[in-house]
Amino acid sequence: MLAPRALNGDTFGSPRHPLTVCIPPKCSYCSEDRPLRIGVVLFPGFQALDAFGPLDVLNILSWSHNISISLLSLTLDPVSTKPPRKATATGQSILPTHTFASAPPLDVLLIPGGLGTRSLAAPVEHAISFIRSNHVHLKYLITICTGTSLAARAGILDGKRATTNKMAWAETTALRPQVEWVPHARWVVDGNIWTSSGVSAGIDVTLAWVEEVFGANVAEEIARGMEYEWRHDPTHDPFAEHWGLWPL
Amino acid sequence: MLAPRALNGDTFGSPRHPLTVCIPPKCSYCSEDRPLRIGVVLFPGFQALDAFGPLDVLNILSWSHNISISLLSLTLDPVSTKPPRKATATGQSILPTHTFASAPPLDVLLIPGGLGTRSLAAPVEHAISFIRSNHVHLKYLITICTGTSLAARAGILDGKRATTNKMAWAETTALRPQVEWVPHARWVVDGNIWTSSGVSAGIDVTLAWVEEVFGANVAEEIARGMEYEWRHDPTHDPFAEHWGLWPL
Numbered sequence: 001m002l003a004p005r006a007l008n009g010d011t012f013g014s015p016r017h018p019l020t021v022c023i024p025p026k027c028s029y030c031s032e033d034r035p036l037r038i039g040v041v042l043f044p045g046f047q048a049l050d051a052f053g054p055l056d057v058l059n060i061l062s063w064s065h066n067i068s069i070s071l072l073s074l075t076l077d078p079v080s081t082k083p084p085r086k087a088t089a090t091g092q093s094i095l096p097t098h099t100f101a102s103a104p105p106l107d108v109l110l111i112p113g114g115l116g117t118r119s120l121a122a123p124v125e126h127a128i129s130f131i132r133s134n135h136v137h138l139k140y141l142i143t144i145c146t147g148t149s150l151a152a153r154a155g156i157l158d159g160k161r162a163t164t165n166k167m168a169w170a171e172t173t174a175l176r177p178q179v180e181w182v183p184h185a186r187w188v189v190d191g192n193i194w195t196s197s198g199v200s201a202g203i204d205v206t207l208a209w210v211e212e213v214f215g216a217n218v219a220e221e222i223a224r225g226m227e228y229e230w231r232h233d234p235t236h237d238p239f240a241e242h243w244g245l246w247p248l
Numbered sequence: 249m250l251a252p253r254a255l256n257g258d259t260f261g262s263p264r265h266p267l268t269v270c271i272p273p274k275c276s277y278c279s280e281d282r283p284l285r286i287g288v289v290l291f292p293g294f295q296a297l298d299a300f301g302p303l304d305v306l307n308i309l310s311w312s313h314n315i316s317i318s319l320l321s322l323t324l325d326p327v328s329t330k331p332p333r334k335a336t337a338t339g340q341s342i343l344p345t346h347t348f349a350s351a352p353p354l355d356v357l358l359i360p361g362g363l364g365t366r367s368l369a370a371p372v373e374h375a376i377s378f379i380r381s382n383h384v385h386l387k388y389l390i391t392i393c394t395g396t397s398l399a400a401r402a403g404i405l406d407g408k409r410a411t412t413n414k415m416a417w418a419e420t421t422a423l424r425p426q427v428e429w430v431p432h433a434r435w436v437v438d439g440n441i442w443t444s445s446g447v448s449a450g451i452d453v454t455l456a457w458v459e460e461v462f463g464a465n466v467a468e469e470i471a472r473g474m475e476y477e478w479r480h481d482p483t484h485d486p487f488a489e490h491w492g493l494w495p496l
Contacts, residue, residue: 048307052300055340059296059329062338069338078343081307090310090317092303093343095326167473198475225415227446227487239475
């Protein structure tokens with residue numbers, strides 16, 4: 001269902017099109033002169049670091065590679081990280097660039113998590129609908145923390161291996177038992193779907209994705225620039241042990 | 249110059265006022281019923297993770313402790329993380345809550361870094377003026393990455409130990425040789441001034457500050473909730489070695 005496809009409909013990995021994704025600077029077959037188009041889903045109560053860890057990686061990537069980033073939400077109103085049900089909590093407001101209805105074509109979609117994912121309100125329901133409607137056109141889907149629950153609720157992770165936040169493991173995985181949940185993983189790759197553990201794990205999965213698509217040197221340089229001790233092992237997960245999810 | 253002072257002018261650390269900072273839930277001497285007031289300086293081209301790593305820590309802190317967070321900039325216009333001189337770079341826009349001129353009284357000021365700190369334009373110059381004018385009223389000043397350069401240019405780090413981004417070490421430290429720059433440190437504490445190394449080090453210094461003010465259990469719980477492998481040792485700095493700053 002989510003097999004990567006070339007821009008022209010050709011299948012990635014074929015002899016004519018050997019790359020796993022069509023990146024204009026790398027793909028001599030498509031050779032389209034356009035940026036790699038990345039979208040980020042926003043909703044009230046998204047977790048700040050879930051989004052801005054990966055976005056920091058991608059912003060630095062943009063200094064040397066042709067990418068675009070769209071921030072998508074139900075409306076163009078500022079979206080706060082303040083969890084809807086925590087009256088005294090602090091939050092910061094981010095400006096979307098597009099609504100779900102006006103979203104441009106996307107190659108990659110990132111879905112952050114946060115307490116806001118627990119909401120049944122319109123912004124989250126529309127985010128889930130957007131994910132369900134658009135995932136077949138994506139080359140990559142990357143979820144962070146409980147952002148995985150939105151993809152799971154969209155039904156697009158059924159039968160696939162995926163991980164999510166370890167503190168919220170029980171309630172998140174119960175939302176969609178059809179997913180093959182992996183309890184001991186910093187991040188999990190199944191086809192072109194990359195899912196990560198909680199919050200700061202979004203930095204690791206995004207660096208790993210940059211390594212896959214743009215090469216190890218690019219990812220390493222970004223991690224050093226961020227002074228981030230990137231762990232390359234997706235099974236390094238001390239938090240699974242802390243929360244009693246491993247060993248089983 | 250920057251010795252912590254109690255709200256009523258009493259000196260922290262005195263027998264009458266033993267705490268290092270007056271936190272309403274902890275301080276029976278002041279017993280003011282108000283939040284700890286934290287401000288974050290924003291300017292065009294601030295680094296996303298420099299701000300949102302610490303802000304994620306503080307947002308989680310707000311779920312259990314009475315704090316307020318103000319985002320300060322020259323105007324109330326959205327502030328983009330896009331570096332001013334990188335035409336093709338991506339960026340995200342954040343809404344300030346106050347201008348420098350309308351800033352509320354603050355107990356703590358955070359200063360993120362980023363390529364925008366190199367600017368000589370009005371937003372950065374006003375940020376430096378704000379820091380210079382207001383630091384004497386702060387209980388804590390926390391700088392992240394090249395955000396340290398704004399405090400240094402304000403002249404308030406002269407004769408104090410401080411650190412900053414390691415990749416940008418030479419150009420940043422040259423801005424103010426009067427500072428006692430510490431090349432091998434994840435973060436440095438001198439009095440009530442906490443300075444950190446590059447980008448993701450902002451998470452470590454903020455967790456260390458939370459430990460100092462709110463206790464180790466609170467900081468550990470936040471780090472675990474973020475699934476962040478917090479390193480407690482401020483001298484753990486592999487990036488100083490990578491960039492040839494250590495051993496000397």
